[in-house]
Ligand SMILES: NC(=O)C1=CN([C@@H]2O[C@H](COP(=O)(O)OP(=O)(O)OC[C@H]3O[C@@H](n4cnc5c(N)ncnc54)[C@H](O)[C@@H]3O)[C@@H](O)[C@H]2O)[C@@H](O)CC1
């Protein structure tokens with residue numbers, strides 16, 4: 001069993017791939033072996049995280065996820081723990097594996113069966129959520145189950161989510177789609193706003209495989225600390241027969257700098273953005289300066305800032321290391337350009353030249369919005385790949401939706417798919433930002449970033465990411481590697497942020513330490 005932390009890369013498998021692996025493995029093993037291993041692993045983790053739990057309430061659903069819970073109940077009861085089971089299944093519809101575990105639990109003298117879950121649980125107890133696993137139906141079509149079943153399921157889910165006792169979720173937090181990190185319709189937590197985090201699992205034990213939905217969209221909030229037990233798959237069948245659906249990114253290799261290096265060794269970044277007050281009464285020069293600062297701290301040899309407001313440009317005294325340049329004075333052919341941060345409408349005029357000439361390019365914010373409305377710019381963007389000019393797009397979900405001509409809800413509903421689609425459409429690398437940023441490159445397996453947290457949801461942190469990425473490209477990194485590295489480091493700084501200090505984008509840029 002492994003505790004998942006951002007210190008190594010892990011393969012992630014969606015439901016379809018997990019089911020294939022499960023079948024391949026089950027074919028080599030005696031019947032019921034996988035569920036026995038799963039139940040034992042759940043019981044072992046329960047004992048480890050709540051060694052003194054007075055009562056262990058196990059909510060068991062009608063399928064094999066419930067079977068894992070029943071199997072765990074048997075082990076916990078035999079270990080002398082006080083176990084209360086609430087079971088939602090019926091003997092007629094019970095899958096064969098779950099039936100065996102149900103019979104085992106039935107024959108355990110010291111298990112209490114309760115149709116009404118205990119209401120007096122405290123922090124001294126433990127809940128095990130074995131209601132729904134990867135079999136959750138995410139479509140809105142009516143379920144064949146009886147209406148009472150659904151009502152009881154909803155009640156027990158609500159009870160788990162609001163319990164004062166910690167929750168250990170079996171395989172996935174019930175109701176969460178293991179592929180997308182979205183909740184199945186009707187199974188969302190009642191309070192679902194950023195400011196009032198819904199009660200969710202403190203721990204999730206993912207079985208056989210790690211699933212992408214645990215690490216992106218609502219997955220991080222829903223799952224808490226993720227653990228993984230491969231049920232013997234790596235040794236017995238070799239998970240490597242099945243290509244992963246995605247990778248959970250690990251830390252980039254440590255570089256270090258050659259002693260005999262100079263600023264030219266790390267390349268030049270040019271930040272083009274920052275519409276001034278004069279054009280539309282909206283000053284956004286800060287965004288470009290944030291990107292510049294991040295590029296500098298990210299290790300770029302030199303950082304040139306070309307503000308799209310010539311009058312203000314000479315009056316800004318920020319970091320003296322940043323060199324101001326008129327756009328016309330930039331030698332785009334030899335630069336890694338970060339374009340769009342605070343670009344407003346002013347960035348429109350420079351985009352054709354940037355797309356045509358920049359050696360390497362990061363496109364963010366307003367540059368993306370303008371490209372999404374202009375077919376000629378889209379063609380120019382796509383054409384860069386044939387000239388071997390690396391390009392990385394860093395959209396947040398709404399910017400991605402504009403580029404794909406869809407809604408941000410649709411993007412969020414399938415983040416992996418949306419990032420891949422964008423990468424394919426424009427033949428470039430894409431970092432689709434948000435909780436569990438997805439990094440995709442045409443024809444490559446996408447990566448989900450494991451670092452970062454909600455404190456990054458503040459103005460300007462995206463500009464910092466764009467600048468940092470520009471530094472990686474300037475140093476000659478391949479765009480996919482540069483994007484993985486930048487997104488990881490950006491989140492890592494936020495994860496190490498002192499609790500008593502507010503995270504602001506400017507301070508974030510200054511704390512970046514790579515290169
Ligand atoms: N895949 C594997 O390798 C293994 C799977 N195991 C367990 O088996 C689970 C998968 O089992 P199943 O395929 O039986 O699926 P689940 O037990 O996850 O869910 C299926 C049951 O839930 C009901 N259900 C689904 N969506 C619903 C909804 N929206 N509203 C109300 N009821 C709903 C279905 O009618 C069905 O009865 C895994 O998550 C894991 O816990 C383990 O036992 C061992 C190995």
Ligand SMILES: Nc1ncnc2c1ncn2[C@@H]1O[C@H](COP(=O)(O)OP(=O)(O)O)[C@@H](O)[C@H]1O
Nearest residue numbers: 396433434435452453454456459460461462463
């Ligand atoms: N909950 C979160 N977990 C991890 N990263 C986050 C989270 N919320 C925001 N971020 C990161 O913060 C940055 C915000 O960027 P963006 O939305 O472009 O804001 P802005 O344009 O104001 O800079 C992105 O890198 C995003 O991935």
Ligand SMILES: [K+]
Nearest residue numbers: 129132172174
């Ligand atoms: K579950």
